[in-house]
Amino acid sequence: MRATLRWAHADFRAHRGEALFVVLASAGIIASLLLAGALFSYAANPWQRTFNQSQGAHIWLQTRAGADTAALSGLDGVAALSGPYRTAATTVETQGARAAVALRAAQTRPPEVGRPLVTSGNWLAPSGGGPAAGTVVLESSVARALWAEPGDTVRVTGQDGAASALRVTGVAEAAEPRYRPDGGPGIGWVLPGTLDTLAPDDTGQSVGLRLENAGDTDFMVQRAVTVLGADRVAQVTKWQQARAEAGGDDRLFGQLFAVFGLGALLAAAFAASGAIGARVRGQLRDIAVLKAVGFTPGQVVRGFLVQHLAFALLGVALGTAAIAVLGERIPGPIGDAAALWQDLPGYAALMTGVPCGAILLIAAATGFAAWRAGRVPPVPVARAAQPSAAPMTALGRRALGLRVPPALVLGWRSAFPRRGRTAVAVGRLALPLVLITVALVAWSTLDRFRSRPAEMGMPAALTVRAQQPGGPTEEELLRTLAEIPEVAAVHPGAEMAALVPGQTGTITLRGLGTAGRPYPSAVAEGRAARGPDEAVAGQGLLDLLGVRIGDWVRMTVEGRPQILHIVGRSIEPESGGRVVSTTLDTLGDRDPRLRPDFHALVLADGADPRAVRAALDEAVGGTLEIRETPNPADRLEPARGVIAALIAVLALIGLTELLTLIGTGVRDRGRDLLALKAIGLTPRQIGSVIVIAAGLTALVAAVAGAALGALSGAWLVDAQGSSSGMGAGIARLPPWPVLVTVVTGAVVGAVAAATLPATRAARRRLADSLSETL
Numbered sequence: 001m002r003a004t005l006r007w008a009h010a011d012f013r014a015h016r017g018e019a020l021f022v023v024l025a026s027a028g029i030i031a032s033l034l035l036a037g038a039l040f041s042y043a044a045n046p047w048q049r050t051f052n053q054s055q056g057a058h059i060w061l062q063t064r065a066g067a068d069t070a071a072l073s074g075l076d077g078v079a080a081l082s083g084p085y086r087t088a089a090t091t092v093e094t095q096g097a098r099a100a101v102a103l104r105a106a107q108t109r110p111p112e113v114g115r116p117l118v119t120s121g122n123w124l125a126p127s128g129g130g131p132a133a134g135t136v137v138l139e140s141s142v143a144r145a146l147w148a149e150p151g152d153t154v155r156v157t158g159q160d161g162a163a164s165a166l167r168v169t170g171v172a173e174a175a176e177p178r179y180r181p182d183g184g185p186g187i188g189w190v191l192p193g194t195l196d197t198l199a200p201d202d203t204g205q206s207v208g209l210r211l212e213n214a215g216d217t218d219f220m221v222q223r224a225v226t227v228l229g230a231d232r233v234a235q236v237t238k239w240q241q242a243r244a245e246a247g248g249d250d251r252l253f254g255q256l257f258a259v260f261g262l263g264a265l266l267a268a269a270f271a272a273s274g275a276i277g278a279r280v281r282g283q284l285r286d287i288a289v290l291k292a293v294g295f296t297p298g299q300v301v302r303g304f305l306v307q308h309l310a311f312a313l314l315g316v317a318l319g320t321a322a323i324a325v326l327g328e329r330i331p332g333p334i335g336d337a338a339a340l341w342q343d344l345p346g347y348a349a350l351m352t353g354v355p356c357g358a359i360l361l362i363a364a365a366t367g368f369a370a371w372r373a374g375r376v377p378p379v380p381v382a383r384a385a386q387p388s389a390a391p392m393t394a395l396g397r398r399a400l401g402l403r404v405p406p407a408l409v410l411g412w413r414s415a416f417p418r419r420g421r422t423a424v425a426v427g428r429l430a431l432p433l434v435l436i437t438v439a440l441v442a443w444s445t446l447d448r449f450r451s452r453p454a455e456m457g458m459p460a461a462l463t464v465r466a467q468q469p470g471g472p473t474e475e476e477l478l479r480t481l482a483e484i485p486e487v488a489a490v491h492p493g494a495e496m497a498a499l500v501p502g503q504t505g506t507i508t509l510r511g512l513g514t515a516g517r518p519y520p521s522a523v524a525e526g527r528a529a530r531g532p533d534e535a536v537a538g539q540g541l542l543d544l545l546g547v548r549i550g551d552w553v554r555m556t557v558e559g560r561p562q563i564l565h566i567v568g569r570s571i572e573p574e575s576g577g578r579v580v581s582t583t584l585d586t587l588g589d590r591d592p593r594l595r596p597d598f599h600a601l602v603l604a605d606g607a608d609p610r611a612v613r614a615a616l617d618e619a620v621g622g623t624l625e626i627r628e629t630p631n632p633a634d635r636l637e638p639a640r641g642v643i644a645a646l647i648a649v650l651a652l653i654g655l656t657e658l659l660t661l662i663g664t665g666v667r668d669r670g671r672d673l674l675a676l677k678a679i680g681l682t683p684r685q686i687g688s689v690i691v692i693a694a695g696l697t698a699l700v701a702a703v704a705g706a707a708l709g710a711l712s713g714a715w716l717v718d719a720q721g722s723s724s725g726m727g728a729g730i731a732r733l734p735p736w737p738v739l740v741t742v743v744t745g746a747v748v749g750a751v752a753a754a755t756l757p758a759t760r761a762a763r764r765r766l767a768d769s770l771s772e773t774l
Contacts (some may be wrong), residue, residue, distance in 0.1 A: 023318070024315070025314055026314075026315025026362065027319035028676055029653065029656060030316050030318075031322055033415075034327075035327065037651055038323075038338045047243050048174060048243070050175045051239070052118060052242075053113065055210065056113075056174075056175035056239065057175075057208025057210045058211045058214055058238065059208065059224065059594045060176060060206060061207050061224060061233055061235075062087070062205070062206055062233070062234045062235035063204060063206075063207065063234060064204055064205070064231075064232050065203055067228050067395070069084040071227050072224055072228070075220070075227065077211055077213060077219075078211060079210045079211060080112070082111055082207065083111070083205070083207040084205045084206065084207040084580035084609070085104040085105055085106060085204060085207070086104070086161070086195055086203045086205060086385055087102050087103065087105070087204050087207045088158060088159070089185065090102070090188075090199070092156050093156075093157070094148055094152060094154040095144050097146045097147055097613075098146075098625055099142055099145045099146055099179060101138075102188070103189070103199075104122050104189050106137075107191075107192075108124055109123075113208065113210050114174070114208040114770055116139070116173070117172055118137070118170045118171070119171055119173055120170065121151075121169050121171055122151030122169050123137060123169070123172075124136075124169060124170075124191055125169070134164060134166045135168075136167070136169070136194070137168070137169055137189040138154070138171055138172070138186065139176075139179065139186050140172065140173050141180075141625075142186030143171040150169060153165050153166070154166055157578075158198045159713070161237060164198055166194070166725060176242050177237060177241055217238050230739070235546055249579075281565055282583055295378070299684060301367075301371060304366060305425055308403045309362070309363060312363070312366075313359065318356045319355075323338065365648060379646070408692055410692075412692070414692075426704060427701075429697065429698065430705035432651070432653050432654035432657065432705075433706060433709060433742065435650050435740070436650050436654075438744065439647050440647055440742070441714060441731060442643060444738075445717050446640065447732075448633070448730075453629070456614040456677055457571035457727075458573060458629050459600075460491065460519075460600035460602050461603045461629055462616075462629065463599040463601070463605070464599045464601060465598045480619050484615055484616060484619070485604070486604050486608075486612045487601050487602075488602050488603055489602040490600070491517065491599065491602070492512075492596035492599055493519075493596060493599065493600050494511045494596055495508060495597075496509050496511070496544075498557045499555060499556040500544065500555060500654070501553075501554055507541055507580060508574075509557055509711075510557065511586065511588075514584055519581070521536055521570045522570055523536055524567060526550075526566075526687055528572070529567055529568065529581070529586075530583050533563065533565050534567045534583075535582035535586070536566070536582075537566050537570065537580045538571070538726070539569060539726065540575070540576045540578040540726075541572075542566075544578055546608040547566060549568060549569060552564070552565050553565075553580070555580075560591070562587075562590055563761075564586070566580075571727050571730060572725070572726060573631075574630065576724070577727055580724060604645040613626050620653070633647075659699065659753055660755055661697065662690075662750075662753055663757065666694055673745050687755075688758075690754055691754045691755060691758050692748045693753055694754035695747050695754070698747050698750030699746075699747050702742065702746035710733050710734070713731065714731040715731075717731035718731045
């Protein structure tokens with residue numbers, strides 16, 4: 001063992017550069033994997049991230065006025081209180097949109113517990129008009145429903161019917177249940193003076209309890225209700241409820257980024273094993289000498305294991321310490337994710353699991369390479385006697401005869417020496433590019449939701465409901481809509497709940513358009529509904545009922561049977577895809593008294609929905625309810641920054657793999673360097689051979705990676721769409737200029753990375769090259 005340790009130490013002193021590269025490669029890979037884990041946790045837990053940043057309350061109690069909430073702070077297990085805040089139930093309107101909002105009286109400084117996180121605009125601040133200035137901060141889901149932004153003016157109506165105008169100063173996120181049109185009210189914050197003006201008498205209280213142990217939530221609810229009195233508590237909201245409502249986003253994020261996580265781990269595994277294997281192959285001469293002087297195969301294996309495990313431990317420690325200390329200082333979303341990661345679930349598991357897993361992986365790769373080193377024969381000349389590459393092909397000889405530059409021909413021969421070796425090198429380098437292309441497919445799909453919503457199941461940008469008190473009649477509404485040039489088409493519609501066969505669940509039955517002017521549904525399979533009793537259904541409904549295109553489906557609507565023929569599958573972003581759509585005429589045959597509940601507006605290309613909404617609201621005097629069609633891209637918008645950061649992480653892993661391949665190629669072609677100089681090639685030509693070989697390898701790997709990544713990305717996105725109920729057919733490939741940029745970037749990066757090794761190799765003396773053959 002002593003001799004093994006002495007040889008390992010001597011080898012380290014003789015090959016410090018190679019040892020430094022292995023350590024830095026291990027540290028870079030560990031840092032990349034930890035950053036990827038931070039990004040996954042950051043993106044897959046949006047509600048938890050908000051809860052931790054805002055010091056959210058685990059329990060929110062809505063109490064009647066006069067309840068003694070101060071007694072709650074003395075309960076064992078309560079860490080802190082948020083509030084109490086005086087609250088009032090109001091209705092907020094702006095340009096045709098309406099939402100129920102519970103306004104809370106807050107101070108000019110946000111609270112420490114249950115603190116709203118302002119994402120745009122500013123927090124409440126008194127103006128020159130006095131402390132009761134008419135300003136409001138809206139929770140983000142309420143702001144989206146109202147199309148409200150900082151600087152807009154909203155109309156607030158209290159329980160007594162009195163209306164006031166408030167200016168929106170900011171939009172904030174809160175770790176509480178989101179606003180839904182068919183659910184509970186949203187949240188808004190106003191100054192106490194403003195609330196006194198809106199609701200001088202009719203107010204309640206809201207108080208939040210942050211617990212020492214989240215697992216005690218149910219028990220603490222019982223104790224809190226007991227302390228306040230059951231007659232004083234109007235509503236209880238627990239943190240599990242808010243997290244469950246955001247669970248759909250978590251699942252979408254989790255499934256999307258889990259694929260990238262597994263792929264990054266696989267790419268890092270190949271990069272680490274490649275770096276170690278390359279170093280072992282570069283020491284075959286030293287191994288042969290060791291065996292010639294009496295080292296046994298077991299001693300050689302132990303020497304390599306001890307040496308590379310020490311390098312691995314040092315690299316893992318450096319990478320982990322760098323992320324723990326400097327991660328939060330990285331600019332952009334990567335630094336934000338690293339800063340908040342320690343407060344998110346799974347931090348301890350990833351911080352210990354990733355380094356330990358990497359050490360085990362490196363140990364396995366080192367063990368395999370060391371086993372191969374133990375089988376090296378103790379005859380150093382045997383390596384020189386073996387051909388380093390395949391013989392020159394007939395095509396190569398003809399190219400040289402046609403005066404093709406020798407550097408290009410020899411570079412091609414060096415890049416693709418043998419089929420097996422070429423396939424391994426190209427495959428290892430192509431894996432990060434495959435994942436980068438998959439990420440670009442996800443990015444392009446999100447862009448298509450924005451730029452081409454009609455292709456994603458959202459042809460109508462606005463929905464207008466005419467049944468409002470004092471609103472226009474249907475004929476008047478249609479005349480008004482016809483006068484707005486940006487409205488390309490108007491489709492009457494009705495929507496209702498229907499019971500599935502067996503009455504074990506409900507689905508959404510929607511009638512849109514007429515037989516004469518059918519609704520332009522995004523049909524991914526089959527055809528659109530044109531005839532009587534024909535319908536198209538979402539993937540979620542097909543999976544729920546276990547039916548296929550061409551089947552007949554029976555459902556119950558308000559006690560009456562409805563039988564429809566499924567002739568196509570449409571992309572349905574809403575209701576988990578459990579939607580069946582037919583024409584309004586078909587629903588009218590079942591119920592002649594049926595009238596349209598709303599009108600779906602298809603806008604002209606390039607029309608701004610906000611401008612159309614404002615024009616329509618002005619034309620009808622604010623008597624319509626105008627809603628924007630929800631876009632799934634709104635929920636996935638944070639994924640853009642994370643995808644960009646993941647591309648950077650994958651590029652770092654790919655660079656590590658590229659440097660390993662270039663270093664291995666330069667070392668393995670040491671004997672070729674002697675032959676090339678002997679036949680008269682200049683140092684510039686020799687350097688060009690190495691650079692061209694690296695560029696050609698990167699070109700083939702980039703083309704293969706981009707093609708395979710495009711196919712894999714489309715399949716993964718469509719599989720995600722199918723599992724979520726939206727349906728397959730939503731994936732969109734990146735534009736060809738983007739793919740060309742990826743390929744070009746890979747080739748340019750390979751050429752740049754190979755320039756320095758090529759320059760050093762071209763300047764080596766013949767004696768140095770000769771010594772490597774012995």
